[in-house]
Amino acid sequence: MSKEKDLALGILSTVGGIQNVELITHCMTRVRITLRDESLASVEELKRVPGVLGVIEESTLQIIVGPGLVEKVSGVIASISGVDLGEVIPLQNVHAIQTNPSSETGGISDKEKAEQLAAQNKEKYKEKNNTPVKNFLKSVSNIFIPLAPAFVAAGLLAGITSVIGNFITAGHLSGEGWAQFNLILNVIKNGIFSYMAIFVGINSARVFGASPSLGGVIGGATLLTGMKPELPIHNLFTGEPLIAGQGGIIGVVLAVWILSLIEKRLHKIMPNSIDLIVTSFLSVIATGLLTIFLIMPFAGFVADNLLIAVNWILSVGGAFAGFFLGGIWLVMVMLGLHHIMTPIHIELIAQTGMTILLPILAMAGAGQVGAGLALWIRCRRNKQLTGIIKGALPVGVLGIGEPLIYGVTLPLGKPFVTACLGGAFGGAVIGYFGNVGAMSIGASGIEMLLLIADGKWWVYLLGLITAYFFGFICTYLFGTPKEAREPKEA
DSSP: OOHHHHHHHHHHHHTTOGGGEEEEEEOSSEEEEEESOGGGOOHHHHHTSTTOOEEEESSSEEEEOOTTHHHHHHHHHHHHHTSOTTSOOOGGGOTTSOOSBOGGGTTOBHHHHHHHHHHHHHHHHHHHHOSHHHHHHHHHHHHHGGGHHHHHHHHHHHHHHHHHHHHHHHTSSOSHHHHHHHHHHHHHHHHHHHTHHHHHHHHHHHHHTSOHHHHHHHHHHTTTTTOOTTSOOBOTTTOSBOOTTTTHHHHHHHHHHHHHHHHHHHHHHSOHHHIIIIIHHHHHHHHHHHIIIIIHHHHHHHHHHHHHHHHHHHHHHHHHHHHHHHHHHHHHHHTTOGGGHHHHHHHHHHHHSSBSSHHHHTHHHHHHHHHHHHHHHHTTTBHHHHHHHHHHHHHHHTTOOHHHIIIIIHHHSHHHHHHHHHHHHHHHHHHHHOOOOBSOSSOOGGGGGGGBGGGTHHHHHHHHHHHHHHHHHHHHHHOOOGGGGSOBOO
């Protein structure tokens, strides 16, 4: 039996079986399972399943297994359920639920009982997680997580094209072939960022309950395709011509949310015979006009002032601001607040060509790596712990820190704090030099060296080394619990 199948079956055995799974999805490192009945799952047993690096309990049960493996494990569970990944698992697909009536329940079948239980648990989920902050963060996460593979690919392409371009400029690479090859890579890379508004519009529509195609139309409208320079659209507030993409994806998300309100309302009042045609038309024309004349100017104002605020904080705060941001980032990741930064990074890149926040925040992952190395050395007799560290460190170096957070440092307590300190010192170095930005998102850790703009990769590397060093020293001296150093077999 394959490793991923063993892990999938181990997970299912602790969450109440496939009959208790309603939906299975995943992100870069986590298998996300929506349960029909929370009480049937044993989180403590789940944490002990070999290959599980950590468990997060939110509106979904999030099981950290690491990059690469997460897709295979999720695929196995989806295959067992009989539906495609990301589709709701119908109760008739769950073979463990019988449809024979039960005399003990007054003729109510087991299937009907399960349906009632599922409905009750959905209400419990809504009550437990129905806060404005949680709903907002969940929406942001659901909009941008599906775009993660594109961000990673585009980010690495951005780094490669930057390196090739530098070599061509320096004369190390010559000939039309290299220039043409670099141009082609840039064309591929620009696909995601040039049409980001459309991708975000489609995903936002899915999250807010509007038609995805209409969301794409509204996102595309912000690009002002076909607008003529001699006949510009003027900003109602400033009188200046609107610029394509003004307001960025912040404006797109807001516009598609309004689209969803209009479309849902029209569906309720429109006769079925004309619903498809009239609702689509009125929704697009109403939202489109609001987007161009109100939302784009407003979101543009917000985005411009966001840039001013970020630059002010880092220019005034310098090393102190870097220390604070680098130190607090792991806590934000742990609380699930990190997704809110994605639209901010994208907006900074759109306005300035780089995000000066990402290199500082990336130091948090480097602090984790330093802490992991210290634990590996100090806890070498604990084979169970060192086995987890061996699997988590390589991806940690590449900037994916969740296996180290949830599998190593957070469960032990003290190492999480000392890892945060390592990230803080690394962030202080980046903040001290200032204006160190990444040209793209999607890569972190040592990979981000390829993305650093204006030849300041050496500052980023210095920050990484500093975070590694202080994460290691702080953990080695102060952050290794006594019980973690005790012998334990894998």
